[in-house]
Amino acid sequence: MIRSSIEPTGEARREAYLHSILLLADASRAAVTTVMKIMLDANAPAGARLNAAEIVLEGGAAAIAIEEISARVAELERALSVKGSSGTPTVVLPKAKALQIPEGDKSRHG
Numbered sequence: 351m352i353r354s355s356i357e358p359t360g361e362a363r364r365e366a367y368l369h370s371i372l373l374l375a376d377a378s379r380a381a382v383t384t385v386m387k388i389m390l391d392a393n394a395p396a397g398a399r400l401n402a403a404e405i406v407l408e409g410g411a412a413a414i415a416i417e418e419i420s421a422r423v424a425e426l427e428r429a430l431s432v433k434g435s436s437g438t439p440t441v442v443l444p445k446a447k448a449l450q451i452p453e454g455d456k457s458r459h460g
Contacts, residue, residue: 382409 358366388394390401 385402385405388398391399391405394402
C-alpha cells in the first residue's frame with residue numbers, strides 16, 4: 351500500500367468526522383427499528399424479545415438522564431450569567447435523581 355505524503359487538512363478531517371457521525375445516526379435509526387420489530391414480534395423467541403425490551407428500557411433511561419443533565423447544565427449557565435450583588439456567581443443546584451437498579455439486576459450492572 352502506498353501512502354500519500356499529503357496529510358489531510360484539519361478541515362478535511364473535520365468533514366470526514368462529521369460524515370461518519372451522520373452515517374452512525376442513520377445506522378442508529380435502523381438499529382432502533384430492528385430492536386422494536388423484534389420486541390413487538392409475537393413469533394420471536396422470548397429471550398430475543400426480552401433482550402430487545404431491555405435495550406429499549408436502557409436507552410430510554412439513558413435519554414432521560416441526558417435530558418436531566420442538559421437541564422442542569424442550562425441552569426448552571428443561566429446562574430453563572432447572572433452575578434449576585436457581591437459580584438460572584440450564585441449557583442443553586444437541583445438535587446440529582448438517582449436511577450435505582452432493581453434488586454435482581456444488580457449483578458448485571460456492576
